[in-house]
Amino acid sequence: MAHPVLDLTGRRNRGEAAFGGLARFAGILVLIVLSLIALVMTTRAWPALTSGNFFTTKRWSVPDEVFGSLAFVFGTIVSATVAICLAVPISIGIALFVTQVSPGWLKKPIVYSVDLLATVPSVVFGFWGISVLAPKIMGFYESVHDLTSGIPGLRSLFGQPNGRSMFTAGIILAIMITPIVSSLSREVISTCPQGDREGALALGATRWEMIRAVVIPHSSGGLVGAVMLGLGRAMGETIAATLVIGSSAQITANLFGAGNSMPAVIASEWGEALGQHRSALTALAVTLFALTIIVNVLATSIVSRSRRRAQGTI
Amino acid sequence: MSFVDLTNQTASQSASYADSHAAVSPPVFELRDLSVFYSAFRAVRDVNITIERNQITAFIGPSGCGKTTVLRSLNRMNDLIEGARVDGDVLYHGIDIYGPDVSPTVVRRHIGMVFQKPNPFPKSIFENVAFGPRVNGVKKKADLEAIVERSLQGAALWDEVKDRLHTSGLGLSGGQQQRLCIARAIAVEPEVILMDEPCSALDPIATARVEELMQEIKSSYTIVIVTHNMQQAARTSDRTAFFTAEINPDSDRRTGILVEFDDTKKVFSNPSDERTENYVTGRFG
Amino acid sequence: MTSTMTTGNSTIDLGATGGWRSIKSRLMIGLLGTAFVIVMIPLVLVLATVIMRGGKVMSWSFLTSDIAASERRTSGGIGPAIVGTLLTTGIATAIAAPLGVLGAIYLAEYAGTSLLGRVVRFMSSVMTGVPSIVMGLFVYLLFTLRFKQNAFGGALALACLMLPIIIRSTEEMLRLVPTTLREASYGLGTSKARTIISIVLPAALPGVVSGVLLAVARAAGETAPLLFTIGAAKGLNLQPFSGANTALSAQIFGNASSPVEAAQARGWGAALTLVALAFSFTIFARLVSARFSSQR
Numbered sequence: 001m002a003h004p005v006l007d008l009t010g011r012r013n014r015g016e017a018a019f020g021g022l023a024r025f026a027g028i029l030v031l032i033v034l035s036l037i038a039l040v041m042t043t044r045a046w047p048a049l050t051s052g053n054f055f056t057t058k059r060w061s062v063p064d065e066v067f068g069s070l071a072f073v074f075g076t077i078v079s080a081t082v083a084i085c086l087a088v089p090i091s092i093g094i095a096l097f098v099t100q101v102s103p104g105w106l107k108k109p110i111v112y113s114v115d116l117l118a119t120v121p122s123v124v125f126g127f128w129g130i131s132v133l134a135p136k137i138m139g140f141y142e143s144v145h146d147l148t149s150g151i152p153g154l155r156s157l158f159g160q161p162n163g164r165s166m167f168t169a170g171i172i173l174a175i176m177i178t179p180i181v182s183s184l185s186r187e188v189i190s191t192c193p194q195g196d197r198e199g200a201l202a203l204g205a206t207r208w209e210m211i212r213a214v215v216i217p218h219s220s221g222g223l224v225g226a227v228m229l230g231l232g233r234a235m236g237e238t239i240a241a242t243l244v245i246g247s248s249a250q251i252t253a254n255l256f257g258a259g260n261s262m263p264a265v266i267a268s269e270w271g272e273a274l275g276q277h278r279s280a281l282t283a284l285a286v287t288l289f290a291l292t293i294i295v296n297v298l299a300t301s302i303v304s305r306s307r308r309r310a311q312g313t314i
Numbered sequence: 315m316s317f318v319d320l321t322n323q324t325a326s327q328s329a330s331y332a333d334s335h336a337a338v339s340p341p342v343f344e345l346r347d348l349s350v351f352y353s354a355f356r357a358v359r360d361v362n363i364t365i366e367r368n369q370i371t372a373f374i375g376p377s378g379c380g381k382t383t384v385l386r387s388l389n390r391m392n393d394l395i396e397g398a399r400v401d402g403d404v405l406y407h408g409i410d411i412y413g414p415d416v417s418p419t420v421v422r423r424h425i426g427m428v429f430q431k432p433n434p435f436p437k438s439i440f441e442n443v444a445f446g447p448r449v450n451g452v453k454k455k456a457d458l459e460a461i462v463e464r465s466l467q468g469a470a471l472w473d474e475v476k477d478r479l480h481t482s483g484l485g486l487s488g489g490q491q492q493r494l495c496i497a498r499a500i501a502v503e504p505e506v507i508l509m510d511e512p513c514s515a516l517d518p519i520a521t522a523r524v525e526e527l528m529q530e531i532k533s534s535y536t537i538v539i540v541t542h543n544m545q546q547a548a549r550t551s552d553r554t555a556f557f558t559a560e561i562n563p564d565s566d567r568r569t570g571i572l573v574e575f576d577d578t579k580k581v582f583s584n585p586s587d588e589r590t591e592n593y594v595t596g597r598f599g
Numbered sequence: 600m601t602s603t604m605t606t607g608n609s610t611i612d613l614g615a616t617g618g619w620r621s622i623k624s625r626l627m628i629g630l631l632g633t634a635f636v637i638v639m640i641p642l643v644l645v646l647a648t649v650i651m652r653g654g655k656v657m658s659w660s661f662l663t664s665d666i667a668a669s670e671r672r673t674s675g676g677i678g679p680a681i682v683g684t685l686l687t688t689g690i691a692t693a694i695a696a697p698l699g700v701l702g703a704i705y706l707a708e709y710a711g712t713s714l715l716g717r718v719v720r721f722m723s724s725v726m727t728g729v730p731s732i733v734m735g736l737f738v739y740l741l742f743t744l745r746f747k748q749n750a751f752g753g754a755l756a757l758a759c760l761m762l763p764i765i766i767r768s769t770e771e772m773l774r775l776v777p778t779t780l781r782e783a784s785y786g787l788g789t790s791k792a793r794t795i796i797s798i799v800l801p802a803a804l805p806g807v808v809s810g811v812l813l814a815v816a817r818a819a820g821e822t823a824p825l826l827f828t829i830g831a832a833k834g835l836n837l838q839p840f841s842g843a844n845t846a847l848s849a850q851i852f853g854n855a856s857s858p859v860e861a862a863q864a865r866g867w868g869a870a871l872t873l874v875a876l877a878f879s880f881t882i883f884a885r886l887v888s889a890r891f892s893s894q895r
Contacts, residue, residue, distance in 0.1 A: 008409055008416045009416060009417060016791060016792045019791075023705035023708070023709055024715075026704075027766075030762065031718070040741055041736065041740065044740055093631045094634045097632055097634060101628050114638060116881075117641075121874070121877055122820065123870075124645065124873065127851055127852075128649070130855055131648075206620050206623070208628060209624065238730060238732040238822075238823040239822045239848075271827075282736065285732065285733050285736045288730055288733060296725045297721075301721075304721075391786065396712060422789075426786060426787065429779060433779040436802055446789070498783075498787065502788060
C-alpha cells in the first residue's frame with residue numbers, strides 16, 4: 001500500500017537512462033563500424049571478386065585489366081612468415097628473460113626499452129629500411145647466397161639477392177611486431193603458478209630445466225595466441241612493407257627476391273587507379289581484412305582462454 | 315526503554331510531520347518470509363524480523379549464515395550482484411521496497427550503509443561528506459558547509475579534522491576513516507543506518523569509539539548492525555537476531571536460517587533455542 | 600669452508616648441480632638475455648640514423664617553413680605537415696576519446712556477463728588488429744568520395760584506429776577501481792550514472808588519460824589511413840573540412856621513395872620531428888600513469 005507521505009518511487013530519471021543508452025551505443029559502435037567496413041568494401045570490390053580469376057591467377061596487369069591476387073597473397077604470407085620466424089624466438093626469449101631470470105630492478109627498464117620500439121612510427125622504420133638496411137644487408141644476403149649455392153633445397157630459397165626484397169620486409173616487420181608479441185607473451189608466461197615453478201626447483205632442476213619443464217608447457221597455448229596476434233599485425237602492416245618489399249608482383253621461392261604484399265600494392269597503386277583497377281585493389285583489401293579478422297579472432301580467443309584459465313574462471 | 319505496542323497502531327494518516335519519518339507507522343522494517351537467492355542458490359530462507367525505530371538491532375551468528383545478505387537486502391544493495399533476487403516481503407514502513415515502482419536509489423537515501431572496510435572516496439574530507447548532499451541537490455556553499463560540520467560533529471570527528479577539511483580522506487587512520495564514512499552516511503539524513511561489521515577492520519580503541527558513537531546517535535537513527543563480535547552485540551544492541559546455517563545434503567551448500575530473534579538481554583542470558591545457547595556460550599563459533 | 604661433507608661412506612656435495620646441466624642452464628639463460636640485446640640493435644641503429652640525418656636539416660626555420668614547391672629545392676621545411684599532423688590527430692582524438700571512454704563504461708559498468716557485452720569486448724580486441732590501410736580505404740569509400748579529400752576525412756580514419764585501443768585500455772582502468780567505492784556511492788542513494796561520472800571515472804582518470812595519450816602517439820605516427828583521405832597539400836591548411844592537407848607521416852613516406860638527395864634529407868628531418876612527437880606523448884603518458892600508481 002503506497003504511503004501518502006513517504007514516496008519511494010522516484011521520478012523516472014531520464015538522465016540515467018540516457019547515459020546508459022549512450023554508453024551502450026558507443027559499445028555497439030564497434031560492431032557497426034566493423035560491419036560497415038565489410039559491407040562498403042565488399043560492395044565496391046564485388047566486380048573484381050566475381051571476375052572469376054581474382055583468386056586463381058598471379059597475373060596483375062593494369063592495361064589488360066587482368067587482376068589476380070595470388071602474387072600479393074603470396075608476398076604477404078611470405079614476408080609475414082619471415083617476420084614470425086625472426087620475431088618469435090626473440091620475443092619469447094625476452095619474455096622468458098624478464099619473467100624468469102632477470103633481477104627485479106632490471107625488469108622495468110627492459111620492458112620500457114622494448115616498448116620504445118613500438119613508439120617508433122612504422123613509416124620511420126620503412127624509411128630506415130629502404131635507406132640504410134636494404135643497401136647494407138646486400139653483403140649479408142650475398143654471403144648467404146654463396147654459402148647455400150651448393151645445397152639444392154636452400155639454393156632456391158636463398159637465390160639472387162635484392163636489397164629490397166621479401167626477406168628485408170620480413171626483417172622490418174619482425175622488428176615492429178616484437179614489442180607486442182613480447183608483451184603478450186610476458187602476460188601469458190607470468191600466469192604460470194609460482195608453486196609449480198618452485199616445485200620444480202625444489203626437486204633440483206636447474207633454472208633452464210624448470211623453464212623447459214614447467215613454464216613453457218603451461219604457457220604454450222597462450223603463446224600460440226600471442227604469436228598469431230603478431231602474425232596478424234605483420235600481414236596488415238602497410239607502410240614499412242611498401243617501402244622495402246620491392247614492388248614486384250611475382251611468385252618466387254627466392255626469399256631474397258622482390259615481391260609485393262596486399263597492403264603495399266594498395267598503397268602504391270591506389271592513387272592513379274580507376275574503375276576495375278580500383279575494384280581489384282578494394283578486393284585485395286577485403287581479402288586482407290578477412291584474413292586478419294580470422295587470424296585475430298583465433299588469436300584473441302586463444303589468449304583470452306588462457307587468461308581465463310589463469311584466473312580460474314574456466 | 316519501552317516497546318512500542320504494534321497491535322493497536324494503524325498506518326498514520328497525518329499529512330504533515332515535523333521530521334520526515336516521525337508520524338509514519340512503526341515498525342521501520344518488517345521482513346516476512348524473506349528468502350534471498352543468488353541465481354539458483356538460496357543463500358538465506360524464511361526470515362521474519364521486525365525492526366523498531368531508534369533501536370539498535372544486531373544480527374549475529376557464524377560466518378556464511380546470511381547475516382550480511384539479509385542486511386544488504388534492506389537497502390537493495392544485493393541488486394548490485396548479478397543474479398540476486400528476493401522472495402517474500404521487505405516492508406519499509408509498510409511499503410514493499412522490491413515493488414515494481416520503487417526506485418532503489420531513493421530507497422538508499424532513506425536507508426544508509428556503513429561497510430566492513432572503511433571506503434572513503436579518494437577526495438578531500440569535505441568532499442566525502444558533501445558528496446551525498448550534493449547529489450541530492452544541495453548546491454549553495456554555505457548550506458554544504460553547515461551540513462558537513464553537522465555530520466562530522468555527529469560522527470564525533472569534527473574536532474579532529476576541522477582544520478584539515480580539504481586534505482584527502484585517505485590520509486586518516488582506520489578508525490577515523492570509518493567515522494568519516496559514518497559522517498558521510500548521516501549527511502544525507504537517512505532514517506536507518508545499516509552497518510556491516512563496521513569494526514572488524516579496526517583496532518580495539520577505534521572500535522570502542524565507534525560503539526560509543528552508535529549509542530550517541532541511536533536517538534536520531536535506527537541502526538541495524540551485523541557483527542561477529544558477540545560481546546559487541548551484547549554491549550550495544552537492544553534486539554538481537556541469531557542466524558545459523560543448515561547444510562543442504564544435495565548440493566553441499568549452506569542456506570542461512572533465522573533461529574531466534576528477541577531482546578538482547580534474553581538472547582544472551584536465557585535463549586529459547588538450544589543452538590542459540592550453544593553459540594552465545596561459545597560452545598561453537 | 601667447504602661445501603662438501605663426508606658421513607660414513609658417502610660424500611654430500613652441495614657445491615654444484617652436476618657440471619653439464621648447470622652449464623647448459625647458464626648457456627640457455629645467457630641466450631635468453633641476448634634476445635634483448637638483439638632487439639635493441641635495430642632500435643639503436645634506427646634512432647641513431649634519425650637523429651644524425653634528421654639533425655642535419657633541423658632548425659627552427661625547417662619546422663616552420665612551407666613545403667618545398669619542387670623536390671629538388673634544398674630549402675623548404677615541414678611547417679604545414681606539423682600543423683596537418685596536429686590537426687588530424689587532434690580531431691581524431693576529439694572523436695575517438697569520448698566515444699571510446701563511453702564504450703569502455705558500457706563494458707565495465709553496464710554489460711556484466713551479457714552476450715552483447717562479450718561480443719563487443721571481443722570484437723574491440725579484434726578491431727585493434729585491423730590493418731590501418733583498410734581503415735583508410737573504408738573512410739575513402741564512405742566519406743572522401745563524397746566530400747573530397749580533407750583533414751577531417753583523415754581524422755575519421757585515425758579515429759577508427761584509435762577507438763578500439765581506447766576502449767580496451769579504458770575498460771582495464773575502470774575495472775581497477777575497487778567495487779567498494781561504487782558501493783559506498785550507491786549506499787548514499789546515488790544513481791548509477793552519477794556514480795560513474797563522479798566517483799568511478801575520476802578515480803580511474805590518470806590511467807584513462809594515459810591510455811588515450813598512448814593512442815594519440817600511435818595515431819600521430821600512422822600513414823596508411825591518411826594516404827587517400829587527406830591528399831597531398833603543399834601549403835598550410837587550417838581548414839579541416841575543405842581542401843587537401845598533409846601530415847608528417849605522409850611527408851616522410853613521400854620523401855622516402857624519392858631519389859632526390861634534398862628530399863631524402865627533408866624526410867629525415869620530418870622523421871626526427873615525428874619520432875620526437877611520438878616519444879613525448881609516450882613519456883607524458885607514462886608520467887601520468889606513474890602518478891596514478893603512487894596515488895593508490
